[in-house]
Amino acid sequence: MSKPNHNSKPTTGAISRPESTLPTPALSPSNSAGPSPAFSTVLQSPAVSEFELENPFDKLQQGQDIPECWGHRGASASFPENTKASFVEACKAGADGIETDIHITADNVLVLFHDPELHRTTNGEGLIHKQPWAGVLEHVRTKKAPHQPIPRFSEVLEILLQPENMNVKLNIDCKVENDPTKLFGLIKDVVEGYEGWQSRLAPRLILGIWHPKFLIPACTILPYLPRYAISMSLPQCRKYFFDKCHGFSIMYEALASSDGARFREECRSKGKSICAWTVNDREEMRQCGRWGVRSVISDKPDVWREIRKEIETDRVKALKPTIGTYILPFLNPKYYWFYHQRLAREETEYLEREGGTFDIHIPEISLGIARPSTI
Known part of the structure; x- marks a missing residue:
């Protein structure tokens, strides 16, 4: 969930070919091979009568004592991030969910990758959206072993x-570099291509949104998916997203501040979910348990599994504050307000540079989650 590498210098040159013994997966027909019909239509909200309005996460929030763990780009402490191996390992480690990032290739294939360019984590070069999956990106492999496509x-x-x-x-981090209408149209095509998607997939998917321009396309094209605002800035969440999103995915350090305590209470009073990222430290995991947040997003779902067992065995003992609980925030500069506010400011500058100003008109949006009829 952490921000892209803004200092990287994307290129558009040809990618280098891997020296890998892993076979290239056979290409199968993609549900996202072409643009969605939604691209050429005026966005209009579907008639309420077409859906049963229900928030599929309400029941999970009621009486929930222990936060869930969503594997950050899978189990990325153990396997290359955003790869099938990482996702499978997160599931094996007992993660309640997977957090991943999404981009569109030049031939309209949806791929799971964090950065807009390839070079930080793979043997490829250049921007993802300028290169096709077929014949090019399908051959890229991760630098980190085991080398993965x-x-x-x-x-x-x-x-x-x-x-x-x-x-x-599945928490889908929608990167700001994408066109929201095109992105959500392609997601819709893929999801609705599966038999029984209404009950087997839709209730488990979440849209993570960094920029307000994604809000109207999200609630129009994918009205059956909850929207979580992703942010490092609590004032930004209040101003642009609070009455338009079902939850918030927030950098842990911001939640640990005095304003974070106020924000947690505001969300609790309004029934908003909170995810904290990226939580890899054991004491921070326990703090999330004390706060009662919806979930922790972690590179180490196996470590959270151990913490969870401790809480299930003896909640009071597992979550009892220690000396470290009070000392830790003073020992690391990342907990000081000027540190995470600087990061938030830099992130907002990047988001507005890539996606335009946040100050756009957003009409009133219903927070009802549309559940398509399974009949």
Whole structure:
């Protein structure tokens, strides 16, 4: 969930070919091979009568004592981030969900990758959106072993549809570099291409949104998916997203501040969910348990599993504050307000540079979650 590498210098040159013994997966027909019909239509909200309005996460929030753990780009502390191997490992480690990032290739294939360019984590070069999947990106491999290909969106959905993973959620971090109408149209095409998607997939998917320009396309094209604002800035969440999103995915350090305590209470009073990222430290995991947030997003779902067992065994003992609980925030500069506010300011500058100003007119949006009829 952390921000892109803004200092990288994207290129558009040809990619280098991997020296990998892993076979290239056979290409199968992609549900996202062409543009969605939504691209050429005026965005209009569907008639309410077409859906049963229900928030599929309400029941999960009621009486929930222990936060869930969503694997950050899978189990990225152990396997290359945003790969099938990482996603599978997160599920095996007992993660309640997977957090991943999404981009569109030049031939309209949805791929799961964090940066807009390839070079930080793979042997490829250049921008993803300027290169096709077929014949080019399908051959890219991760620098980190075991060397893995870039997965398509359909491949993580297939992991979720495995019998052992039917309770695993998917948090889709919608990168600001994407055109929201095109992105959500392609997501819709892929998701609705699966038999029984209404009950087997839709209730487990979440849209993570960084920029207000994604709000109207999200609630119009994918009205059956909850919207979580992703941010480092609590004032930004209040101003642009609070009455338009069902939850918030927030940098842990911001939540740990005095304003973070106020924000947590505001969300609690309004029934908003909170995810904290990226939480890898054991004491920070326990703090999330004390706060009662919806979920922790972590590179280490295996470590959270241990913490969860401690809480289930003896909640009071597991979450009892220690000396470290009070000392830790003073020992690391990342907890000081000027540090995370600087990061928030830099992130906002990047988001507005890539996606335009946040100050756009957004009409009133219903917070009802549309559940398509399964009949």
